[in-house]
Amino acid sequence: MMQNAAEDKGLLLQLSQSAQLPRYIDADAPKLRQVLINLLNNALKFTAEGGVTLRLRAEPLPEDELVEFIFEIEDSGIGIDSKQLSRIFQPFIQLEDSVDQGGTGLGLAIVRQYVELMEGKIEVESELGTGSIFRVTLPVGLANKAEIVQTESAMGDVVKLEPGQTDWRVLIVEDNSDSLLLLKTLLEGVGFEVHAALNGVEAIKLFEEWQPHFIWMNRRMPLMDGLTATKEIRKLPGGKEVKVVALTASAFEKQKVETMEAGLDDFIRKPFHAKDIFECMAKHLGVRYIYEERDAQTTDIPLLEIQPEALAGLPEALLLELEGAIRALDVESTREVIARIAAIDSDLAKALQQRIDELDFSAIGKFWD
Helix, strand or coil: CHHHHHHHCCCEEEEEECCCCCCCEECCHHHHHHHHHHHHHHHHHCCCCCEEEEEEEEEECCCCCEEEEEEEEEECCCCCCHHHHHHCCCCCCCCHHHHHHCCCCCHHHHHHHHHHHCCCEEEEEEECCCEEEEEEEEEEEECCHHHCCCCCECCECEEEECCCCCCCEEEEECCCHHHHHHHHHHHHHHCCEEEEECCHHHHHHHHHHHCCCEEEEECCCCCCCHHHHHHHHHCCCCCCCCEEEEEECCCCHHHHHHHHHCCCCEEEECCCCHHHHHHHHHHHHCCCEEECCCCCCCCCCCCCCCCHHHHHCCCHHHHHHHHHHHHCCCHHHHHHHHHHHHCCCHHHHHHHHHHHHCCCHHHHHHHHC
């Protein structure tokens, strides 16, 4: 995922790891993965020339079966003014030189919170105009291959497309580079042919040239939004047959009605899950998949869906309290608000609590984007 992003910008992405780095460690995999993704993505976003290097090493600790896992991410980007270094881990802070790069300003705040929850520390060295180095140090346990538990694939249960089908062509229309890259990687990884457009104007041109079977259409984009683009595509030869599904961060009924009235076949809310993407395409195209074999002893706790209608139906004061707690990344305050929500809607409270247990503030915060 990161290699593709680097190549798109003409940057060099390098990995350097110590020979003493352990092959298996015992750590919080989801949080560690998110820290790495956020820091690498941030480095690539603010680097125009040169590249980004990820360095990994480990040092022994006095406690048996523990090591200090250290990784550094160095970039040759714009750097950070020394006066602003103390502010970069605060929620919703965008530095003056980074406004044009987009984003909500949550990435580094989440990184710091995850690192601290894993009993680690994060440091940054930077100078304006010469790049930055982010260094994360974590105490982790040592493990061996026999202890590794088979976990669910990042793509859910889908391994690849079942042979003997049409060569499915899928067009992704999305102006957010992170969402575009994630969805493109997901679909190409199982065998779909994928092209991408950054706005509605490009989408119409690609549809005429390529005639995709399926379009993932973002609602809000520059030049031409997704609803307008869909209406125009429906007028073209083959436009009535193509399946168009909206990708939307909207949580409210009015936007859902507008989406369907514009001629789209369905919608999926952001942040999306791989399972939802694959099931939606099977529903509308009849796509067939080959699934990975699951360990019969493995039990998964299903992730409950946050029903936007239920969220929108909360008392306004309670909804504002929830938004404030989420934007502040305040776990305790969020749990207190959820406890009061439980008295009104227990299912909604359980779904919200699952996200907070995983510190997935962004999954809830997107309802206000």
